[in-house]
Amino acid sequence: MIIEPLLLSATRRQDTHQVKIGAVEVGGDTVPVIAGPCAVEPGYVEHAVAAHRAGASALRGCVLKPRTRPGSFQGLGSAGLPLLDEARRITGLPVIAEPLALDDIQMLRGHVDALLIGARSMHNTPLLRAAGQSGMTVILKRGMSATYDEWLAAADYVTAEGNRQVILCERGIRTFETATRNTLDVSAIAVLREMTDLPIAVDPSHAAGTARWVPSLAVAALAAGADALLIECHPNPSESLCDAAQAITPEVLWRIVQTSLALCAMTRPAVADSVSGCRAVIDTIDDAVFHLLEYRAAIVEAVQQRKLAAMLPERDLDREHEIVDRVSRRAPRLGPQRVDRLVHAIIDECLDAVPACPQAVA
Numbered sequence: 001m002i003i004e005p006l007l008l009s010a011t012r013r014q015d016t017h018q019v020k021i022g023a024v025e026v027g028g029d030t031v032p033v034i035a036g037p038c039a040v041e042p043g044y045v046e047h048a049v050a051a052h053r054a055g056a057s058a059l060r061g062c063v064l065k066p067r068t069r070p071g072s073f074q075g076l077g078s079a080g081l082p083l084l085d086e087a088r089r090i091t092g093l094p095v096i097a098e099p100l101a102l103d104d105i106q107m108l109r110g111h112v113d114a115l116l117i118g119a120r121s122m123h124n125t126p127l128l129r130a131a132g133q134s135g136m137t138v139i140l141k142r143g144m145s146a147t148y149d150e151w152l153a154a155a156d157y158v159t160a161e162g163n164r165q166v167i168l169c170e171r172g173i174r175t176f177e178t179a180t181r182n183t184l185d186v187s188a189i190a191v192l193r194e195m196t197d198l199p200i201a202v203d204p205s206h207a208a209g210t211a212r213w214v215p216s217l218a219v220a221a222l223a224a225g226a227d228a229l230l231i232e233c234h235p236n237p238s239e240s241l242c243d244a245a246q247a248i249t250p251e252v253l254w255r256i257v258q259t260s261l262a263l264c265a266m267t268r269p270a271v272a273d274s275v276s277g278c279r280a281v282i283d284t285i286d287d288a289v290f291h292l293l294e295y296r297a298a299i300v301e302a303v304q305q306r307k308l309a310a311m312l313p314e315r316d317l318d319r320e321h322e323i324v325d326r327v328s329r330r331a332p333r334l335g336p337q338r339v340d341r342l343v344h345a346i347i348d349e350c351l352d353a354v355p356a357c358p359q360a361v362a
């Protein structure tokens with residue numbers, strides 16, 4: 001028996017093949033967000049810590065970057081490997097990196113947890129075979145003009161080597177539109193669900209090419225049923241040595257992660273005849289609830305400051321009654337009395353979390 005929440009994605013497969021990046025599972029009940037700067041830079045460890053604090057599940061760690069122009073920053077190469085090691089040690093997060101040539105795979109081994117095959121390399125069959133032979137998890141980006149069949153054929157080169165640890169990554173395709181860097185093909189998620197059981201990630205950064213559009217594309221991917229997100233994040237985007245225009249800040253990344261948690265809680269079904277299945281969904285819901293409560297507490301503090309400045313009453317009982325009435329309609333299973341107790345407990349605790357300020361209600 002499946003307990004299906006109201007917003008269960010029609011594209012979600014129950015038999016999605018689960019792939020791991022280190023200890024992070026892709027294709028399960030949560031949507032990991034892999035984040036970090038486009039390329040590893042001298043300040044990479046600090047960038048990784050910022051992504052970790054914003055809720056990233058894994059880190060981008062590309063020490064090699066294929067660039068359109070030879071004069072652009074190409075990455076630190078092997079000199080960047082100690083930075084990957086330090087970032088993994090401090091954050092405890094797994095790292096992905098992109099090999100450009102066969103020898104790069106051996107160079108990266110032991111320093112990263114998954115290989116990223118970029119869009120330019122999707123048709124590099126020797127590299128695909130070598131990635132498959134490595135036994136490492138492979139994230140395969142779609143080529144800029146590749147069809148679904150061509151994309152899956154590229155994945156076959158990896159799996160033919162006995163390696164089923166493959167994640168497909170949609171990153172936008174080249175069309176006649178020039179406003180965005182690429183055109184994000186959200187329909188790829190729905191179509192590929194019927195063609196393969198491999199998990200599907202989405203990279204909204206390379207599709208958008210502009211940071212302010214990344215959150216909208218990320219949410220679209222989540223709503224369509226993506227299994228993971230791959231996002232470029234930098235504490236100071238304007239200082240990024242690679243693709244600065246599309247890098248979001250850690251604060252924006254945090255909001256995307258919270259949205260992911262909330263959507264997962266509403267769109268991932270619970271298996272009623274499995275205690276572990278139900279508990280996994282409960283864990284996801286709890287994570288979303290408390291992340292949102294943390295956000296609520298921050299908003300309450302902001303409201304308090306404005307109330308103090310405007311000399312408004314500390315609490316608004318009419319506002320509290322409105323909250324109880326509204327939530328009661330949305331939570332009939334809990335009932336009005338439980339909702340009343342929960343709402344007032346939340347209000348009290350959020351107010352109590354604000355240091356050294358008089359109480360006020362959001």
